[in-house]
Structures are given as structure tokens and as C-alpha cells.
Amino acid sequence: MVNPKVSLIIPFYNAAPYLKRCLDSVVMQTFDSFETVLVNDGSTDNSLQVVQKYLKDPNFKVINQKNSGQSVGRNNGIRSAKGRYIIFLDADDYVYPDYIEYLYFLLKQFDTQIATCAHESLSPDASPTVIKNPRKYYLSAKEYFRKLGDQELPYQMGVSPCGRIYEKKLFENIHYPEGKLFEDSATTYQLLLQAGGTAIGEKNEYLYYRNKNSTVQKPFSRKRIEFIAAEKQMYNAVVGTYPDIKKSMDRRFQYALMNTLAHIVISPNASEFEKEQIEIKKQIMTGYWGRLVDPKKSLKDTIGLITLAMGLPVYRLSFKMYKQVQK
Structure with a gap:
């Protein structure tokens, strides 16, 4: 796609057991103007073999880098992105078919630079929560951080890079800290401060599956x-x-x-x-x-x-x- 509206960035490292589930959920997306930027962080398993069949779609591409960490992968993905908007997806997670569409139109509805959806952390055998009558509204950065500190943000919203759509120009002077863990805490607040706030959609669109190899489980x-x-x-x-x-x-x-x-x-x-x-x-x-x-x-x-x-x-x-x- 020459001029996609959205670039979906998926860094991965030795994620072969989860990649098919993740990428199948990408293939099912209802939004029709996006590219998928896969960033291989020096995988030593058969992750690259898993992604090969998806690369037959011209809207999928892969970037290879030496093992440098998720922050470097996200930064390289952003640099390679053609879309005006950026969305992140972790390789061991799953999104609903209208994930991109929901975030894109939420951002447009509130005329803002960031939109955030509900997401849920699950063990592999758990069933996701169905949110009844999900609301849509806007939170200023100040109110978002107040609610973050007071534990009043709904549906596991916090500082994760995922479950959000960003206008790409926000990343012109903000980058994920390379060589560091917990890049979400170090970066998301900067993006929210620069954007001034975020649209909120309480529909559950993003599922984070806990596994023993993730950063927070080691x-x-x-x-x-x-x-x-x-x-x-x-x-x-x-x-x-x-x-x-x-x-x-x-x-x-x-x-x-x-x-x-x-x-x-x-x-x-x-x-x-x-x-x-x-x-x-x-x-x-x-x-x-x-x-x-x-x-x-x-x-x-x-x-x-x-x-x-x-x-x-x-x-x-x-x-x-x-x-x-x-x-």
C-alpha cells in the first residue's frame, strides 16, 4: 500500500509459539488502509518462518535487526512506517477484528492525537470480559494522570504503548529508550503530555496474554x-x-x-x-x-x-x- 492511513508495528523476538495467533488477528482486521511492519529482533527460533506466509500480502513487511530489545524495534518500526498514524501490537497478544478501525474512528471523533481502548490481561486459558455499554469520552492529560495515580482508570488502562493509536508526528522528538526495560513508563507519559490528552473508548479491543517469557513474568x-x-x-x-x-x-x-x-x-x-x-x-x-x-x-x-x-x-x-x- 502506497499511502496507508495507519502503520501497525509488531516487534518480535523468539515469539514463534504466539505469532500465528497474533498475525491471524491482524489479517482479520476490518480497517482497509493499513500496513503491518514486523520487526524481527534477532530471533533465533523459527519466528521468521512463521511470518513468511503473511509476507505474501504486500501490506506486510519485515525489518530485521540484531537483538537490541523492544525499544529499538519500536523505534525502527516508526522510522519505517508510511502511515500518518501508529499502532503497536505485541507478538504474544491478540486483537479483535475492529481494533484498528475502532481506534482510528475514536481518534477522529474527538479530533485528538491519541486514542486509547480498553484492554485486558489474561492467562492463556481465561475468557475475556465483555464490557456492557462501553462509553467514549475525552480525558485531558492532567485528568488521565490523576486517574492513573488514584487507580481510577477503567479496564487496565495505564501506560502501555499498546491499545492506542498515535499521530506519527508525536514521535519526531520522542523515542523509546534503547537498552532499557519498562519503556512504557518512560515514554507514554511524554506522548500524553505532548498531545494534551487522549480519547477513551471503553470497548475491550486488545487482549494481553500472560506468558512466562514476557518481560514482567521473568x-x-x-x-x-x-x-x-x-x-x-x-x-x-x-x-x-x-x-x-x-x-x-x-x-x-x-x-x-x-x-x-x-x-x-x-x-x-x-x-x-x-x-x-x-x-x-x-x-x-x-x-x-x-x-x-x-x-x-x-x-x-x-x-x-x-x-x-x-x-x-x-x-x-x-x-x-x-x-x-x-x-
Whole structure:
């Protein structure tokens, strides 16, 4: 396609078990003016063989790069994109047939540079939620971040790059941080600040399937502490722009600290991070009583604070129990 309206970018690395499901959902799209940019991040399995049959469609193309990470893949995909608008899809996820069409017309309806749909995180054998009477509306960047911090965004909306459509020109001076994990926390806030807000569609169009090889499911590594740095970067930029929602962003940063600590303590190599555990706990416990009585705090956070005050072993046990309930 010479001038597609939308470029759908799919970075992949050793994703052979999931690629067919993902790409079959792309083939089923009802929108008729888009290209699919596949970015092979140096796969060593048979991922390239899986994508070959899809390349028979002239609207599919593949870019090969040495293994450099998802951020490099997204940046290369954007540079290669012909469309005026950009949408991301992860190789182990699935989208509904009207995913692109829904986002495109949502963006046009509200005359904005970003539109966001509902999405859901599922285990492979779970059934998706059907949202009754989904609404459409616009949120300013300020209100989006306030709701993010206060855990009021619906349907797992957060800072994921996926489940959104972006006007490509937003990426002229904003790039995904190469060599870093949690590029979503480090980048999505910049795009929202530059665009001034996002249209919201509460229809569930994007399904994120949890698998043991995804970034957030691997055993804990030191690079995962980058989540805190990325969230702090977002915190500083948002509070610097909207100082009156500082309390909401405080809540968001506390979430980042507690989430990171929880994943350290349940990891089999937790003893390698004793210093980090102590430091993160110290940050969380600063202003403990004020956070404990915060009316906007979730039950999960309340239990987390109380058990953390009892000590890291109790906190570890409570989070393990929470993870079991989630399964």
C-alpha cells in the first residue's frame, strides 16, 4: 500500500509459539488502509518462518535487526512506517477484528492525537470480559494522570504503548529508550503530555496474554529496578507540569515501589537484592501513617503496607498468597 492511513508495528523476538495467533488477528482486521511492519529482533527460533506466509500480502513487511530489545524495534518500526498514524501490537497478544478501525474512528471523533481502548490481561486459558455499554469520552492529560495515580482508570488502562493509536508526528522528538526495560513508563507519559490528552473508548479491543517469557513474568533481575527510575522520571515530569495532582502521582510512585519490592521478595534470588529491599522498604515506609489512612488506597495496598510494617518475611508471604489467588 502506497499511502496507508495507519502503520501497525509488531516487534518480535523468539515469539514463534504466539505469532500465528497474533498475525491471524491482524489479517482479520476490518480497517482497509493499513500496513503491518514486523520487526524481527534477532530471533533465533523459527519466528521468521512463521511470518513468511503473511509476507505474501504486500501490506506486510519485515525489518530485521540484531537483538537490541523492544525499544529499538519500536523505534525502527516508526522510522519505517508510511502511515500518518501508529499502532503497536505485541507478538504474544491478540486483537479483535475492529481494533484498528475502532481506534482510528475514536481518534477522529474527538479530533485528538491519541486514542486509547480498553484492554485486558489474561492467562492463556481465561475468557475475556465483555464490557456492557462501553462509553467514549475525552480525558485531558492532567485528568488521565490523576486517574492513573488514584487507580481510577477503567479496564487496565495505564501506560502501555499498546491499545492506542498515535499521530506519527508525536514521535519526531520522542523515542523509546534503547537498552532499557519498562519503556512504557518512560515514554507514554511524554506522548500524553505532548498531545494534551487522549480519547477513551471503553470497548475491550486488545487482549494481553500472560506468558512466562514476557518481560514482567521473568525471574527478578537487576534491570527490573529500572521500573522505579522510569516511574520517577514520569512522576517528576507530570508533577512539574501539573503540581496540583502531586498527591495522585505520589500514589502512583508508591505503587511502583511496592510492586518492585513484591517481585523481589518472592523471587528465588531475593537474597541478591537485600540492599535494594531495605532501601525500597525505607522509601515506602516514609509517611506510613498518612498512606495507611489514605481513602483512595486499594485493599491490596492496605494489606501490603500493614504486612510490610510487620517485616519483609510477612510481606513476602502475603504477596505469594495474592499471586496464588490471581491464578
